[in-house]
Amino acid sequence: MKKPVLFALLLLLTAVGVFSCQKTSSGDPPSPNPSLDRKALLTQWADSLVKPGYQRFNDKLDILSAKTAAFTTAPTTASLVEARQAWQAAYLEWQKVELFEFGPAQSVSLRNHFNIYPTDAPGINQNISTGSYNFELATAIPQQGFPALDYLLNGVALNDAAIVQQYVASANHRRYLTDVVAKMSQTFALVYAQWNGSYRDAFINNTGTDASSSLSRAINAYSLYYERYLRAGKVGIPAGVMTGTSRPEKIEAYYLKGSLPLQLATTAHTTVQQFFNGRAGRPSLKSYLDALGAKDSRTGQLLTDILNNQFGVAFQRLNSLGPDLFPTMTARNADAVACYNEMQRAVRLIKVDMTSALGITVTYVDNDGD
Known part of the structure; x- marks a missing residue:
């Protein structure tokens, strides 16, 4: 009597277990709260904030490059004003992307190349005088970027006419201004390319x-x-x-x-x-x-x-x-x-x-x- 009872009980438990497994596997899994989807949050940041923000800044940086090139090619009061306006527009746009100092921006120390102030005016003057400088050196951090352009476009002389004359007379001034903008464009291009390349997917999948x-x-x-x-x-x-x-x-x-x-x-x-x-x-x-x-x-x-x-x-x-x-x-x-x-x-x-x-x-x- 004991064996048939035990066997029946075992069959009953097995049937219940199978039924339970089938019920669990065939039912819908619990739905996660979509507001707690970290991948969705990272995707939103990448596609709606970082990449469009960088694109807008890149456009302003291109205009700055063109306007400063026009000024150094033919220094006039008018071309100085246009270069200064392009600098202001790019500087304002920079404020909208500077907080993205992670990933590619952090890897190249983007902020150090773009916005460490106050600028080192004596160091800039020394660089211009010698014609020798390396923007990758730690000592050169405050000698480049937007703060350096502030000095170069607004502070090298007392008024616009005198600033223009300084650039007319000094090839080293023209070269330094050109090199500062070129370094900004070169450094940002590295960051921009990575976000438009493989880094975007790496970012949103690191959840x-x-x-x-x-x-x-x-x-x-x-x-x-x-x-x-x-x-x-x-x-x-x-x-x-x-x-x-x-x-x-x-x-x-x-x-x-x-x-x-x-x-x-x-x-x-x-x-x-x-x-x-x-x-x-x-x-x-x-x-x-x-x-x-x-x-x-x-x-x-x-x-x-x-x-x-x-x-x-x-x-x-x-x-x-x-x-x-x-x-x-x-x-x-x-x-x-x-x-x-x-x-x-x-x-x-x-x-x-x-x-x-x-x-x-x-x-x-x-x-x-x-």
């Missing part, structure tokens, strides 16, 4: 969250850019937050001054917030964090709402520093420091709260004393 993942690298670049190059570089250092003494000569576009330094800063800040929010209905940092349910532990408010609110407050403070940042850094230094403080509140939200919610480890060290 993890470890330090080598695309998400980690992009988020670290984003956080570093806001903290060091926007908050500190464009506001904190010229305002003297770290030293206690205002240094207005350290503003971006120092030699042209006027409204451009603030335009560069506000364009950069707007770009940071737009990158965060993305486009309605498409994957973005905001939609990803919302899908994670990221909230402030103290208030229960959505982290994205808090951060967007802080971005808005910081931008208002920044925009109020106009129209000319140079006198503001001294005459209204308290306002500049207040702007820095509001931006610092956003830094904490990005660097601590946001990275924690994303499961991303901060891999850079900022040592400006805050």
